Amino acid sequence: MIILASKSASRQAMLQQAGVPFESRPADLDERALEAQMAGAVAQDIALALAEAKALAVPQTGGLVLGSDSLVEVEGRRFDKPASRGDAAEHLRFFSGRCMNLHSAAALVRDGDIVWSHKALARLHVRVLSDDFIEAYLDKEWPEVGWCVGVFRIEALGVQLFDAIEGDYFTVLGMPLLPVLGALREFGAMPR
Template sequence: MSTPQLILASKSASRRAMLDAAGVQYDAMPADIDERVIEQNLRGATSSEIAEALSVAKAVALAGKHLDALVLGSDSLVVAGGKRFDKPTSRDDAAEHLRFFSGQVIELHSAAALVRGETCEWSHADCARLHVRELSEVFIENYLEQEWPEISYTVGCFRIEAMGVQLFERIDGDQFTVLGMPLLPVLGALREQGVLLS
């Protein structure tokens, strides 16, 4: 029996790096979905439920075009101070996000889903809590000098595998969730689907 083709419905360098390091064979293709429309239809849902729904939607967007493949969708959301944050739209916007995050706890919700055809075979969401230290204006300016525009592609304005680790004094949660995908549950689901050896 042949191993099903796996497609990662994402252009995220972090998610690709996780799968590469774990030895997973896949093709990566970005999913074209309107996240804001999906979110509007999910009013009242928790942040984890929204992240999970967006993961499913990304996978579904590609699964219909690749009927023989198993499609992995993933999404991350950031909440701080009861407010939801998207990717920064500009360097100034990123600076505003960082000023808001200073001294607060960021909740990072990361989710993943596996879809084949029109069927969601599996989905999962996880949450990590990242305690941001007090950030000075000098640090924020220097940080953006070093990390912009790379962090424009990230919710939370950080790459934990780069200088973004300096934002935090403590992190509660799984390192893979912080990187943007709950990898261990994903690997377990891929074994159940026959993509990886069990």
């Protein structure tokens, strides 16, 4: 059984649906402080550093610990989860008509060492969003999307934000699942 260093419902659901035995133990980590230390770094490197830091922050028991993180970047500006409904509306207005880069990363740690890591990119083309649509969308999706970087759940009404998506569905959900499954098989945590 692996340890998932996350409380993310989406990441837990992906692992459950894929038949991966795991226990969730959220990492005690100041993500914003780590991001501040990496000022000037590219988003994909920050996502990977956060995934690795989460996995390293969970007490080791000899098994594998999986850390994962996602960051959204639009036109060079990084976005975190919205702090309020007003913040969510502001994010959506900024995303309107632009391409959202969603950087997702995962790392496996065993006995305090990073034994595997992977980063992936999905490009989501946001359609032009009217203020009426944004308000109606948030009426239905808030507060659930408040826990989501990018202010959407692709498996719910969030799919309506986009004209096109380039990249892996699981990456969009918040973890590059197929490479993670391959690594778990490689390290003997799942049958080949």
